[in-house]
Amino acid sequence: MNLKNNLQLIMISLALMWIATTVQAQDEKGTTLFTNVKVFNGTDEELSNVDVLVEGNMIKQVSAEIKAPKGTQIIDGGGRVLMPGMIEAHGHVTYSSSLLDMMLNHDATEQAIYSARRAQDYLMAGFTTIRDMGGNSFGLQKALDAGVLSGPRIYSSGPPISQTSGHGDFRTANDGHPYFDGPELGGVATRFHWTRIADGPDEVRRATRENLFRGAAQIKVYTGGGVTSFTDPLYATQYSHEEIVAAVEEAKRYGTYVAVHAQTDAGVVAALDAGAISIEHGLILEESTVKRMAELGAYYNPQAFLALQDVSKNPMFQDPIQQQKNREVAKGTPQAIEWAKKHGVKILWGTDVFFGDDAFVNFRQEFAYRDRFFKPIEQMQQVTGINGEVLALSTWKNPYPHGALGVIKEGAYADILLIEKDPTQDIKVLMDSDNLALIMKDGKIYKNTLQ
Numbered sequence: 001m002n003l004k005n006n007l008q009l010i011m012i013s014l015a016l017m018w019i020a021t022t023v024q025a026q027d028e029k030g031t032t033l034f035t036n037v038k039v040f041n042g043t044d045e046e047l048s049n050v051d052v053l054v055e056g057n058m059i060k061q062v063s064a065e066i067k068a069p070k071g072t073q074i075i076d077g078g079g080r081v082l083m084p085g086m087i088e089a090h091g092h093v094t095y096s097s098s099l100l101d102m103m104l105n106h107d108a109t110e111q112a113i114y115s116a117r118r119a120q121d122y123l124m125a126g127f128t129t130i131r132d133m134g135g136n137s138f139g140l141q142k143a144l145d146a147g148v149l150s151g152p153r154i155y156s157s158g159p160p161i162s163q164t165s166g167h168g169d170f171r172t173a174n175d176g177h178p179y180f181d182g183p184e185l186g187g188v189a190t191r192f193h194w195t196r197i198a199d200g201p202d203e204v205r206r207a208t209r210e211n212l213f214r215g216a217a218q219i220k221v222y223t224g225g226g227v228t229s230f231t232d233p234l235y236a237t238q239y240s241h242e243e244i245v246a247a248v249e250e251a252k253r254y255g256t257y258v259a260v261h262a263q264t265d266a267g268v269v270a271a272l273d274a275g276a277i278s279i280e281h282g283l284i285l286e287e288s289t290v291k292r293m294a295e296l297g298a299y300y301n302p303q304a305f306l307a308l309q310d311v312s313k314n315p316m317f318q319d320p321i322q323q324q325k326n327r328e329v330a331k332g333t334p335q336a337i338e339w340a341k342k343h344g345v346k347i348l349w350g351t352d353v354f355f356g357d358d359a360f361v362n363f364r365q366e367f368a369y370r371d372r373f374f375k376p377i378e379q380m381q382q383v384t385g386i387n388g389e390v391l392a393l394s395t396w397k398n399p400y401p402h403g404a405l406g407v408i409k410e411g412a413y414a415d416i417l418l419i420e421k422d423p424t425q426d427i428k429v430l431m432d433s434d435n436l437a438l439i440m441k442d443g444k445i446y447k448n449t450l451q
């Protein structure tokens with residue numbers, strides 16, 4: 001036998017082995033059929049009486065007439081609402097203990113454990129995906145995807161990119177600057193990659209590329225002042241046009257996009273001018289800017305809960321500087337949201353919850369605070385289908401590229417909830433975990449009270 005024949009033989013045996021393993025894998029794919037459910041598919045206003053067949057981790061069929069294969073697990077929904085797993089479009093899963101603990105008391109391992117627990121809490125609250133808008137969530141995402149712990153899918157941004165003295169500059173007075181004094185003296189936030197300080201187009205470009213290398217699905221940049229941070233005025237614009245463009249260009253080259261933190265009009269205008277397409281917060285706006293967002297097809301992610309709550313008792317905002325900034329933001333919020341509705345801006349559902357447990361317990365209050373602006377079905381569309389659209393914009397950097405998220409349709413990932421009571425009648429139903437009768441993520445059931 002010559003070398004060529006030998007190679008052919010090896011190729012044939014490899015092919016046979018591949019076929020054998022594929023067949024085996026297919027046999028192992030469990031199937032589940034949901035019957036007797038009212039389906040909210042993530043986009044339509046009306047619920048439909050159809051069954052949903054899950055095969056492996058994907059939705060295989062949505063129809064009133066499904067012939068389930070032998071051995072299928074049948075789940076009789078008892079007339080409950082079936083909806084897509086919810087998506088948090090503005091999470092910070094690794095900013096998961098108090099600011100003081102994060103900065104002073106916790107080492108990296110301790111902080112990671114708090115973050116893992118928060119991920120688990122999100123899943124058990126019905127959130128099967130988080131678009132993480134800043135923090136060092138890369139390792140957590142990998143561990144969750146590997147099944148080490150239970151938790152949602154994570155679209156990591158990695159450390160949000162901030163200018164020196166910007167919203168992401170969380171150094172204390174005793175910390176040095178990563179450039180002037182060396183990275184080891186650059187403060188705990190930069191050292192643990194909670195945020196990243198970069199100045200000038202070249203550094204912003206490098207920081208963007210670094211985040212993409214680490215696994216960022218999208219890039220987060222701060223283009224204006226924030227409420228939580230102490231040293232940047234709320235109305236400050238942050239980053240020059242060239243700096244924001246540098247981030248947008250690098251993100252685009254990798255098939256993804258830039259989301260910006262901007263509370264005020266000037267920061268949003270700068271972001272739109274540079275080509276950013278996901279506006280986070282944007283609570284003090286001019287109508288012309290809101291109109292432009294609609295024309296550009298930009299996504300708008302306001303946080304009614306953070307802005308409109310009484311911050312005096314919120315442990316996240318105990319500093320008078322923060323409280324004053326929050327009052328400013330609260331004044332602008334109702335008008336900004338009304339204009340967004342009027343001009344048909346695509347509105348995401350995100351909470352921006354961060355820091356200690358007290359904050360996380362309340363994060364679903366976002367449903368209650370938005371209730372004054374939106375019909376229940378509109379919020380349901382935001383927290384599933386519309387949020388799913390923005391996830392898909394990560395294209396080549398999408399960590400879950402094999403199906404859609406936030407929808408119940410053939411070929412979508414099997415992230416599914418069964419709800420007690422009817423959220424289309426009262427959206428606050430979704431604030432109570434007791435109303436989550438079943439939680440499925442990636443075809444796997446994490447909670448089922450029907451058995």
Ligand SMILES: [Zn+2]
Binds near residue numbers: 090092133352
């Ligand atoms: Zn945020």
